[in-house]
Amino acid sequence: MEYRKLGMSGLTISAITYGTWLTTQDVAEVAHECVAAALDEGITTFDTADVYGNPDFGAGEKVLGAALSGVRRESVEIFTKVCLPTGPGPNDRGLSRKHIAESCNASLRNLGTDYIDLYQAHRYDEGTPLEETMTAFADLVRQGKVLYLGVSEWTSAQIEAAAALAAELKVPLISNQPQYSMLWRVIEKEVVPTCARLGLGQIVFSPVAQGTLTGKYLPGRQPPAESRAKDSRGSLFVGRYLGAPVLAAVQRLRPIADELGLSLSQLAIAWVLQNPGVSSAIIGASRPAQVRENAAAVGRTLDADVLARIDAAFMDDVHGDLVERSPTKVATPFDVMPAWKAEE
16 A cells, blocks of 8 residues: 655545445445455545435444444544535535534544544535634634544635635645546646645545446446446436446557556556545445455556557547546536437
């Protein structure tokens, strides 16, 4: 395993972060096995959120906390998030002082810990003054409940404003958690340069594009029965990539991966980790073997020729560049790709 500083902070994290997005209580046993595999591979960083496990809110945190029970607390970094709805009430969401305080306390209980290493704003809250949000976060830092602060899927302008307030309040805002992969490069033009200037590192999610870049989805064929595309939640994310042009492009990556002795998923993760702004890539897993496979991507360097061949694979004679690069929007789980990318 490789270890990197998170942005310009003093916090060291593993280049691979184990994520618990689709983790629920009914798969707790497998999740425990995956966490054990992650620890065996040298992964020390674990990411979750209060909303994971929907509709069983907090399930992801509870399963992770139980899986890490007995592990020396100082040897791991636990990340969680707040903002998305976790209940029916009007204050069960957003970044108000009330919801941040209540959600943090609930997360601490769920995780079975006294503090959160990195507490992240899961989305930007247009309905709450940013000053209220950042002050509430600062109070948690001063109370010792949170060590560092981060954001997820914020625009460069939003990050800039938050960083200014964090500096004024003298609290460490050190990271952004965006979607990033060979297929989704929205952050490259504005978000990454802004974060680099401000000292924030990227903890990127979906480096294999919700499984698309593993090559398991094939043009003209139904998705595998146990795949994320067949899951009621996972399909909301991966559906944008299941058009025939994108799936054909992914298959054009296979000879490149074979030449390097990598699986397609390892190639995708190595590509993400090569971006100098990326501190860590979040992986999910439904079995321990996936954890071990993805961890093996760490330390693999892709030369300029390989990078050029990867870019060329995503050029289509009919549709042009298949990569989403628009700098005018922030990647969200419910963005819809152009119609031709969603066609079967």
